[in-house]
Amino acid sequence: VALNSNSFTRNLLRLYSQAPLRVPITLPNGFTYEQPTGLFINGEFVASKQQKTFDVINPSTEEKITTVYKAMEDDVDVAVAAAKKAFETKWSIVEPEVRAKALFNLADLVEKNQETLAAIESMDNGKSLFCARGDVALVSKYLRSCGGWADKIYGNVIDTGKDHFTYSVKEPLGVCGQIIPWNFPLLMWSWKIGPALATGNTVVLKPAETTPLSALFASQLCQEAGIPAGVVNILPGSGRVVGEKLSAHPDVKKIAFTGSTATGRHIMKVAADTVKKVTLELGGKSPNIVFADADLDKAVKNIAFGIFFNSGEVCCAGSRIYIQDTVYEDVLQKLKSYTESLKVGDPFDEDNFQGAQTSDKQLHKILDYVAVAKSEGARLVTGGVRHGNKGYFVKPTVFADVKEDMRIVKEEVFGPIVTVSKFSTVDEVIAMANNSQYGLAAGIHTNDINKAIDVSNRVKAGTVWVNTYNNFHQSVPFGGFGQSGIGREMGEAALSNYTQTKSVRIAI
Numbered sequence: 001v002a003l004n005s006n007s008f009t010r011n012l013l014r015l016y017s018q019a020p021l022r023v024p025i026t027l028p029n030g031f032t033y034e035q036p037t038g039l040f041i042n043g044e045f046v047a048s049k050q051q052k053t054f055d056v057i058n059p060s061t062e063e064k065i066t067t068v069y070k071a072m073e074d075d076v077d078v079a080v081a082a083a084k085k086a087f088e089t090k091w092s093i094v095e096p097e098v099r100a101k102a103l104f105n106l107a108d109l110v111e112k113n114q115e116t117l118a119a120i121e122s123m124d125n126g127k128s129l130f131c132a133r134g135d136v137a138l139v140s141k142y143l144r145s146c147g148g149w150a151d152k153i154y155g156n157v158i159d160t161g162k163d164h165f166t167y168s169v170k171e172p173l174g175v176c177g178q179i180i181p182w183n184f185p186l187l188m189w190s191w192k193i194g195p196a197l198a199t200g201n202t203v204v205l206k207p208a209e210t211t212p213l214s215a216l217f218a219s220q221l222c223q224e225a226g227i228p229a230g231v232v233n234i235l236p237g238s239g240r241v242v243g244e245k246l247s248a249h250p251d252v253k254k255i256a257f258t259g260s261t262a263t264g265r266h267i268m269k270v271a272a273d274t275v276k277k278v279t280l281e282l283g284g285k286s287p288n289i290v291f292a293d294a295d296l297d298k299a300v301k302n303i304a305f306g307i308f309f310n311s312g313e314v315c316c317a318g319s320r321i322y323i324q325d326t327v328y329e330d331v332l333q334k335l336k337s338y339t340e341s342l343k344v345g346d347p348f349d350e351d352n353f354q355g356a357q358t359s360d361k362q363l364h365k366i367l368d369y370v371a372v373a374k375s376e377g378a379r380l381v382t383g384g385v386r387h388g389n390k391g392y393f394v395k396p397t398v399f400a401d402v403k404e405d406m407r408i409v410k411e412e413v414f415g416p417i418v419t420v421s422k423f424s425t426v427d428e429v430i431a432m433a434n435n436s437q438y439g440l441a442a443g444i445h446t447n448d449i450n451k452a453i454d455v456s457n458r459v460k461a462g463t464v465w466v467n468t469y470n471n472f473h474q475s476v477p478f479g480g481f482g483q484s485g486i487g488r489e490m491g492e493a494a495l496s497n498y499t500q501t502k503s504v505r506i507a508i
């Protein structure tokens with residue numbers, strides 16, 4: 001007791017009890033790497049001030065992977081101060097080509113480490129290696145694309161008459177708080193830091209508590225790429241503490257959030273007190289329409305990919321399938337057999353298309369929705385059960401003959417569950433497709449170009465895919481109509497989320 005009352009001894013004890021800041025991890029493919037486990041603040045991995053930690057679980061085995069430091073409110077203050085200083089003294093004042101070069105370097109380093117990053121993502125999130133490799137490929141392409149934009153942030157010279165010289169410039173915002181979800185941890189990290197850094201901002205990013213590993217690993221690549229200390233800070237921790245504090249912090253000038261509509265709505269309210277700029281990429285319940293004139297075999301593959309890709313944990317998943325009545329039973333049977341051919345299981349087995357759901361919470365949410373759908377009278381065509389009894393695997397599931405007012409048709413499940421309904425006319429299917437609070441994406445399968453353009457024009461969605469689905473490109477803006485969000489990610493559109501316009505008028 002006497003010893004513990006001595007603050008020197010207390011600090012010493014704390015030092016010795018603290019968890020390591022890096023641990024060697026053997027990935028399920030046998031490869032060993034070093035995983036940073038601290039908070040990444042001002043270019044260093046550090047313990048949280050209060051020494052709090054949390055365990056990271058492998059959703060395929062339900063076993064602990066490692067322990068990571070957990071940021072609390074006081075750590076947010078330190079990270080925001082570091083980001084503010086880096087903004088003022090380094091990143092906002094360098095030549096744009098310095099930012100471009102650093103982002104190109106980062107893209108190269110992601111490419112160099114692609115197999116490790118994909119394996120970390122599969123292990124932490126549960127997604128199949130096939131999906132994780134696709135994510136990492138888009139990450140490097142997107143970071144490179146952002147590097148390309150860095151020295152192309154243009155203002156305007158505005159003709160206001162001969163007695164004035166008037167121009168506008170686009171300036172960065174400052175410290176950006178970025179809160180990301182667990183379904184695409186590394187991809188969302190790149191969608192957030194890429195445009196922020198290209199335009200001269202600094203960031204404090206909170207990964208989801210379920211999946212912090214890839215963002216921590218990638219943050220050390222930022223250093224190697226020549227991004228100065230304090231420009232990128234990563235705070236693993238809970239949404240209620242770190243996310244909430246970032247949203248309210250007076251020195252955070254913008255919040256970029258991806259996740260559920262409920263949390264996005266809440267963040268807007270919290271951010272309102274400091275009138276932050278807010279961009280949100282939220283949920284969806286996207287329609288995927290098959291017309292009778294489509295190439296039906298191709299359409300079946302696309303609608304299955306639309307929902308089962310990434311274990312159904314996709315904000316724009318085509319979770320409501322509409323099939324034209326004349327081909328309804330035919331397409332449904334094809335979808336059933338194709339779905340049953342998709343292999344589920346160990347994400348590291350290259351034969352498996354679908355891995356594990358990310359958490360026990362998601363597994364149970366999905367199984368609860370299966371029960372809801374059955375109780376509402378939806379016809380179970382295939383799936384509807386857990387796959388195995390270890391790991392959070394769910395069989396790809398199809399419900400047919402659903403009604404528009406069923407919860408399974410209206411609410412986002414975020415898992416490998418799809419509903420199928422019948423329609424007869426274009427007007428009818430447009431009404432059904434638009435009967436949602438969401439508006440993230442839509443799919444159309446037809447060989448009639450006029451119909452494709454007509455339906456694309458009338459469907460309320462931020463992205464429309466024709467004869468394809470879940471088909472992303474770094475140059476194409478992505479974001480939602482309605483309650484699916486505010487703002488766009490990727491492409492040139494993402495840059496405007498991170499700049500503010502200043503007008504200068506000089507009297508001559």
Ligand code: TAP
Binds near residue numbers: 179210243258414
């Ligand atoms: P969310 O609550 O939206 O979590 C997303 C991110 O927001 C996580 O980093 C989370 O932190 C953080 N967060 C949570 N509460 C917050 C708060 N009060 N202030 C600031 N940040 C906060 O999603 P969830 O609870 O993980 O999943 C629930 C459902 O949301 C899913 O079933 C799915 O339907 C939907 N969802 C949608 C998306 C996309 S991309 N649209 C992504 C994930 C989930 P923690 O780490 O503490 O959770």
